[in-house]
Amino acid sequence: MTAATPLLMAEHLTAGYGRFDILHDVSLTVHVNEIVSIIGPNGAGKSTAFKTVVGFLAPRTGRVLFNGEEITGLRPDRVLRRGLAYVPQGRIVFPQMTVLENLQMGAYLERDPARMAAALDRVYALFPVLAERRKQNAGTMSGGEQQMVAIARALMTTPRLILLDEPSLGLSPKFVTLIFDKLQEMRQAGYTLMLVEQNAARALAVADRGYVLELGRNRFEGAGPQLLADPEVKRLYLGG
Ligand SMILES: Nc1ncnc2c1ncn2[C@@H]1O[C@H](COP(=O)(O)OP(=O)(O)OP(=O)(O)O)[C@@H](O)[C@H]1O
Numbered sequence: 001m002t003a004a005t006p007l008l009m010a011e012h013l014t015a016g017y018g019r020f021d022i023l024h025d026v027s028l029t030v031h032v033n034e035i036v037s038i039i040g041p042n043g044a045g046k047s048t049a050f051k052t053v054v055g056f057l058a059p060r061t062g063r064v065l066f067n068g069e070e071i072t073g074l075r076p077d078r079v080l081r082r083g084l085a086y087v088p089q090g091r092i093v094f095p096q097m098t099v100l101e102n103l104q105m106g107a108y109l110e111r112d113p114a115r116m117a118a119a120l121d122r123v124y125a126l127f128p129v130l131a132e133r134r135k136q137n138a139g140t141m142s143g144g145e146q147q148m149v150a151i152a153r154a155l156m157t158t159p160r161l162i163l164l165d166e167p168s169l170g171l172s173p174k175f176v177t178l179i180f181d182k183l184q185e186m187r188q189a190g191y192t193l194m195l196v197e198q199n200a201a202r203a204l205a206v207a208d209r210g211y212v213l214e215l216g217r218n219r220f221e222g223a224g225p226q227l228l229a230d231p232e233v234k235r236l237y238l239g240g
């Protein structure tokens with residue numbers, strides 16, 4: 001793989017549930033250390049695209065290349081082992097477990113205690129509040145804090161790429177700002193991110209590149225600022 005090889009290339013994906021195709025010829029590319037944002041109306045197939053990339057759904061046609069290697073149809077745990085982590089929509093944590101136990105679950109692939117400790121240090125440096133709250137049951141934390149646990153858990157494997165489905169959904173304005181700040185900090189720390197967001201304007205503002213999906217198809221793509229300024233994107237997806 002050369003420096004110019006994209007980290008992720010999803011090419012011409014057609015996928016769906018049962019006999020119904022939801023995605024039609026969808027293609028997505030992510031380069032190392034980019035933030036890529038996907039926006040689009042409810043039901044456009046954004047979450048379905050993520051599920052197809054990480055192996056919860058097998059595409060009917062098309063392929064997924066990660067790090068220059070084909071991962072199409074691999075099981076999600078195999079995909080994770082290769083360094084592609086996924087934070088599903090809905091900030092899912094283990095509510096009866098402490099913050100620390102949640103993070104340790106994220107590193108279940110790691111057998112070496114020293115590497116586990118190093119992963120914890122990296123995650124706590126990014127989310128100091130989780131270090132303070134490491135003994136608190138995750139289920140008793142606020143929505144925004146739980147979202148941080150969910151993201152931090154995914155970082156415990158030190159992934160090369162992390163897919164975040166609606167990281168700011170349902171959070172108060174203060175936490176929405178905090179989450180978007182954290183995404184930028186994560187990029188500065190060397191991570192590569194692709195996110196799906198309802199909060200389209202903010203998602204494009206932090207993005208190097210963005211995609212608009214509609215009715216399961218690629219509708220627009222371009223640099224984040226360029227999409228933000230596009231009159232048609234503004235009118236259709238950014239509320240004027
Ligand atoms: N497990 C499933 N079985 C059948 N249909 C599904 C399933 N999951 C999603 N769909 C359908 O696929 C379409 C796309 O759903 P998807 O969740 O990918 O959209 P989305 O763009 O993520 O929407 P939202 O912004 O509301 O999260 C919808 O019509 C949805 O009803």
Ligand SMILES: [Mg+2]
Nearest residue numbers: 046047048089
């Ligand atoms: Mg969704």
